[in-house]
Amino acid sequence: MSAPTLADVAELAGVSRQTVSNAVNNPDLLRADTLARVQQAIDELGYKPNRAARNLRTRASHLIGLRITPVQEGTASVVMDRFVHSLVEKSGEAGYHVLLFTDALEDDPLTGYDELLRSTAVDAFVVTDTYLGEGQAAWLRERRAPFVSFGRPWDDDNARHPWVDIDGAAGTELATRHLIEKGHDRIAWIGWKKDSVLGEERRSGWLRAMHEAGLPTTGLASRVEDAVNSGCSAARVMLAEAGPTAFVCASDTLAIGVMHTLAERGLQAGDDVAVVGFDDSQVAQTVWPGLTSVRQPLEEAAVELVKALEGLLATPSQVGPGVMLTPTLEVRGTSGPDRR
Amino acid sequence: MSAPTLADVAELAGVSRQTVSNAVNNPDLLRADTLARVQQAIDELGYKPNRAARNLRTRASHLIGLRITPVQEGTASVVMDRFVHSLVEKSGEAGYHVLLFTDALEDDPLTGYDELLRSTAVDAFVVTDTYLGEGQAAWLRERRAPFVSFGRPWDDDNARHPWVDIDGAAGTELATRHLIEKGHDRIAWIGWKKDSVLGEERRSGWLRAMHEAGLPTTGLASRVEDAVNSGCSAARVMLAEAGPTAFVCASDTLAIGVMHTLAERGLQAGDDVAVVGFDDSQVAQTVWPGLTSVRQPLEEAAVELVKALEGLLATPSQVGPGVMLTPTLEVRGTSGPDRR
Numbered sequence: 206m207s208a209p210t211l212a213d214v215a216e217l218a219g220v221s222r223q224t225v226s227n228a229v230n231n232p233d234l235l236r237a238d239t240l241a242r243v244q245q246a247i248d249e250l251g252y253k254p255n256r257a258a259r260n261l262r263t264r265a266s267h268l269i270g271l272r273i274t275p276v277q278e279g280t281a282s283v284v285m286d287r288f289v290h291s292l293v294e295k296s297g298e299a300g301y302h303v304l305l306f307t308d309a310l311e312d313d314p315l316t317g318y319d320e321l322l323r324s325t326a327v328d329a330f331v332v333t334d335t336y337l338g339e340g341q342a343a344w345l346r347e348r349r350a351p352f353v354s355f356g357r358p359w360d361d362d363n364a365r366h367p368w369v370d371i372d373g374a375a376g377t378e379l380a381t382r383h384l385i386e387k388g389h390d391r392i393a394w395i396g397w398k399k400d401s402v403l404g405e406e407r408r409s410g411w412l413r414a415m416h417e418a419g420l421p422t423t424g425l426a427s428r429v430e431d432a433v434n435s436g437c438s439a440a441r442v443m444l445a446e447a448g449p450t451a452f453v454c455a456s457d458t459l460a461i462g463v464m465h466t467l468a469e470r471g472l473q474a475g476d477d478v479a480v481v482g483f484d485d486s487q488v489a490q491t492v493w494p495g496l497t498s499v500r501q502p503l504e505e506a507a508v509e510l511v512k513a514l515e516g517l518l519a520t521p522s523q524v525g526p527g528v529m530l531t532p533t534l535e536v537r538g539t540s541g542p543d544r545r
Numbered sequence: 546m547s548a549p550t551l552a553d554v555a556e557l558a559g560v561s562r563q564t565v566s567n568a569v570n571n572p573d574l575l576r577a578d579t580l581a582r583v584q585q586a587i588d589e590l591g592y593k594p595n596r597a598a599r600n601l602r603t604r605a606s607h608l609i610g611l612r613i614t615p616v617q618e619g620t621a622s623v624v625m626d627r628f629v630h631s632l633v634e635k636s637g638e639a640g641y642h643v644l645l646f647t648d649a650l651e652d653d654p655l656t657g658y659d660e661l662l663r664s665t666a667v668d669a670f671v672v673t674d675t676y677l678g679e680g681q682a683a684w685l686r687e688r689r690a691p692f693v694s695f696g697r698p699w700d701d702d703n704a705r706h707p708w709v710d711i712d713g714a715a716g717t718e719l720a721t722r723h724l725i726e727k728g729h730d731r732i733a734w735i736g737w738k739k740d741s742v743l744g745e746e747r748r749s750g751w752l753r754a755m756h757e758a759g760l761p762t763t764g765l766a767s768r769v770e771d772a773v774n775s776g777c778s779a780a781r782v783m784l785a786e787a788g789p790t791a792f793v794c795a796s797d798t799l800a801i802g803v804m805h806t807l808a809e810r811g812l813q814a815g816d817d818v819a820v821v822g823f824d825d826s827q828v829a830q831t832v833w834p835g836l837t838s839v840r841q842p843l844e845e846a847a848v849e850l851v852k853a854l855e856g857l858l859a860t861p862s863q864v865g866p867g868v869m870l871t872p873t874l875e876v877r878g879t880s881g882p883d884r885r
Binding site: 227234267268273274275276278279280281285286287289290293294297302303304305306307316319320321326433458461464465468486487488490491492493494 | 567574607608613614615616618619620621625626627629630633634637642643644645646647656659660661666773798801804805808826827828830831832833834
């Protein structure tokens with residue numbers, strides 16, 4: 206049996222890991238009854254805080270750097286708020302704070318990383334947007350900067366850094382099957398342009414589900430910019446030329462565009478034409494009559510990223526295999542009634 | 546004439562303050578032509594970096610602490626993303642990074658502040674949610690922790706800390722006048738419960754505009770929870786009992802609820818009944834036919850907060866008067882046509 210961990214104590218005492226950490230390091234932060242409960246669990250399990258690891262950490266900044274980009278107004282797809290909150294919470298439980306930075310120079314996202322590396326302000330980075338081909342991962346690896354990536358290493362078979370990602374194709378496959386089960390057989394895809402690896406991945410899930418069900422896909426796929434207007438125009442063309450009864454979209458932004466076109470024509474999203482989006486944005490959650498949408502498990506992603514970070518910063522460093530998470534489907538009004 | 550500042554150099558060279566800072570501290574981050582342009586502006590103005598201030602800062606963490614709370618799913622009103630990005634950007638220009646933290650203990654928001662104060666991990670805090678009566682400001686003042694507040698000191702006439710806030714009443718007044726100018730005379734208010742000081746402030750703007758125009762308000766105000774369903778029910782009751790032709794709401798979340806009720810009844814938001822929300826959320830920006838909404842100048846708020854922080858952390862410390870900013874109105878489809 207391995208030595209009891211902080212997580213074991215937390216589970217036995219029925220408190221968070223942060224609370225156990227406080228019981229050890231800042232006991233006066235806790236109420237007396239909570240402290241007693243944690244102490245009892247510590248005694249029962251024979252838990253010993255790892256002093257070596259703690260001392261090592263004491264020399265460090267206890268900070269994790271996360272680059273953020275401007276909010277894209279006029280779109281539906283803000284997932285950063287939810288991801289950032291989860292990452293901050295899970296990092297806190299592991300004794301780290303999250304430091305945010307933006308691009309110091311507008312024409313080069315790497316300057317923000319460079320500045321933090323020079324000032325040794327952070328212990329490690331969480332890198333997002335790895336699909337953009339900006340070479341962040343390769344650049345950091347060259348400088349031996351510790352980082353974990355939220356996003357698989359798309360174009361780098363030699364990547365050895367820890368990563369966590371969400372299987373977009375599984376999400377759109379789930380969405381498409383949901384519509385097939387409702388009796389739809391002409392299901393259109395509205396996705397992003399071909400140069401988007403994320404877009405092509407999401408498209409492949411729609412394609413797979415359609416092929417498996419023996420349904421036609423010719424003339425039913427459209428690739429556009431990720432904007433409400435683009436979804437709107439694509440839906441207009443698609444309805445006129447291919448007569449779909451349902452749409453699966455690469456984003457809630459595009460799905461909202463489809464809903465605009467339906468509203469313009471006096472059609473009811475759901476009752477007349479089904480629509481499914483991707484991101485489970487606040488727009489999907491609040492728009493009438495509720496937009497069915499693929500939801501990324503961002504909380505779980507944060508848990509896995511922090512686990513990977515702890516391994517990476519341990520002595521000796523531990524790098525596990527990449528972790529691929531599966532999205533879920535939030536079913537709402539735009540799924541419409543069963544057509545069978 | 547006072548000595549030229551970094552901001553003067555930035556303006557003359559047509560670059561950001563971060564770029565000037567890089568030219569002084571990390572010149573190899575810049576392209577040769579940019580560096581030459583900044584150098585020319587420095588020479589022309591006779592700018593001298595303030596060594597004393599720089600040395601003082603070098604002893605500090607260069608970090609500003611910001612507490613974040615979980616995303617409220619199922620609502621429309623995420624403004625944090627936009628605020629956090631602006632704050633990170635503006636702080637970066639002033640040489641600070643933003644450190645995020647959540648409540649270490651779920652039952653006490655002050656433990657997060659306490660932990661950071663004990664570890665002297667940050668130079669100062671930006672405090673939000675001052676209206677919640679959690680006593681954050683008083684608690685920090687007692688400990689002589691430097692902080693600026695995004696939110697006026699609602700219940701503390703003795704507050705001496707720097708603050709920046711947005712005039713919510715001015716926003717709803719603007720919204721109500723906009724509807725009056727369109728020819729509406731029965732304009733309903735759907736707001737938050739009486740114990741919300743923010744809600745009462747926003748309500749007062751509606752009331753002021755109605756009184757100024759000599760329009761009735763009796764039976765036209767409703768106070769509910771900030772949820773889509775609450776807005777929905779309040780609108781049902783209001784339409785049945787008071788026959789308003791327009792709604793002004795304390796949030797986009799409530800406004801979306803009103804739009805649900807209109808959709809249920811086959812009424813067109815805008816053409817049949819006008820609706821105005823508050824927050825200019827992504828929901829307002831993307832929902833059909835576009836939700837007219839009050840927009841808070843969060844970018845400007847971030848600029849003022851960072852200015853206040855720089856004053857607070859200067860030697861000697863400078864605390865200016867509170868800064869009240871005025872929101873704007875983003876006019877979209879739910880304003881409807883002119884009725885006159």
